Amino acid sequence: MPTTLPAPTARRPVVPNSVLGMLLFVVPETLFFVGMISAFTISKAGAPAGSWPVPGQPLLPAASTAINTAALVLSGLLLLGAQLLYARKSPQAKWLVAASFVLGVAFVGLQGKEWADLLSQGLTLRSSRLGSFFYFIVGTHALHAVAALFALGLLAVQFLRDKVDTGLFYATQVFWYFVVLMWPVIYVRVYF
Amino acid sequence: MPRLLALPALLAAAPTWACTVCGIGQENTEWAYVAMTAVLSLLPLALIGGVAGWLYVRARAAEAERATAESTPAPAGTERSQG
Numbered sequence: 225m226p227t228t229l230p231a232p233t234a235r236r237p238v239v240p241n242s243v244l245g246m247l248l249f250v251v252p253e254t255l256f257f258v259g260m261i262s263a264f265t266i267s268k269a270g271a272p273a274g275s276w277p278v279p280g281q282p283l284l285p286a287a288s289t290a291i292n293t294a295a296l297v298l299s300g301l302l303l304l305g306a307q308l309l310y311a312r313k314s315p316q317a318k319w320l321v322a323a324s325f326v327l328g329v330a331f332v333g334l335q336g337k338e339w340a341d342l343l344s345q346g347l348t349l350r351s352s353r354l355g356s357f358f359y360f361i362v363g364t365h366a367l368h369a370v371a372a373l374f375a376l377g378l379l380a381v382q383f384l385r386d387k388v389d390t391g392l393f394y395a396t397q398v399f400w401y402f403v404v405l406m407w408p409v410i411y412v413r414v415y416f
Numbered sequence: 417m418p419r420l421l422a423l424p425a426l427l428a429a430a431p432t433w434a435c436t437v438c439g440i441g442q443e444n445t446e447w448a449y450v451a452m453t454a455v456l457s458l459l460p461l462a463l464i465g466g467v468a469g470w471l472y473v474r475a476r477a478a479e480a481e482r483a484t485a486e487s488t489p490a491p492a493g494t495e496r497s498q499g
Contacts, residue, residue: 236478238474238475238478239471247467251464251467254459254463255456255460255463258455262456265451265452266445266448266452269448270448
């Protein structure tokens, strides 16, 4: 006797594919950064007495970098605020996304200026272990920040045109939060 | 037998280290190795567990939402779509 199977029901993904993909990217990247920070911590701890901070090399500008850090953290908070407004379908969300992008650009710009200053003072990739670790860790973070800024910029344009790709919005949030949250860890471990 | 007699000598031996920088003997170095080993061992588990746990919670919430929608009678004159 033939039986009639129930019609298949459409299944909604539990998490947008873009978010899942970005998470699969962000988790190993987090471990990559932690591995670098681990190597730096052990190298610094093993430095003979009097050799760290490195004599003859400039100190890292922890105070001025605090401003960059604040800008980046504020950028992340603004994106979070944009998410809350977007969920309420508020048109104000676009301004928060745009402000988040601008603060992100400011962070990368200030970091670039800091690099130029340190290079002019003699801290280079090959001048000391501190220089090698500093440029490698901070430079890798800057690469991630620039890549995330491309996505954030595209998202800001979409918001301003009122044609938001929700998948891009969520994935960009994951990427940007990763950049934002990783930075204070780098700042505390490397600059002090 | 002579080998067994040599065993007590192990008690008097100084610790050896697998690499040249491990055994400098500085407390800072030892602390850094232990702390970083703990971080690098536990963090991957925490991250993977966190993502898996979050997906599980999302799936449970979606399932509950679907069950609620199916148990709620559709308003008169309307027909619920499949999914």
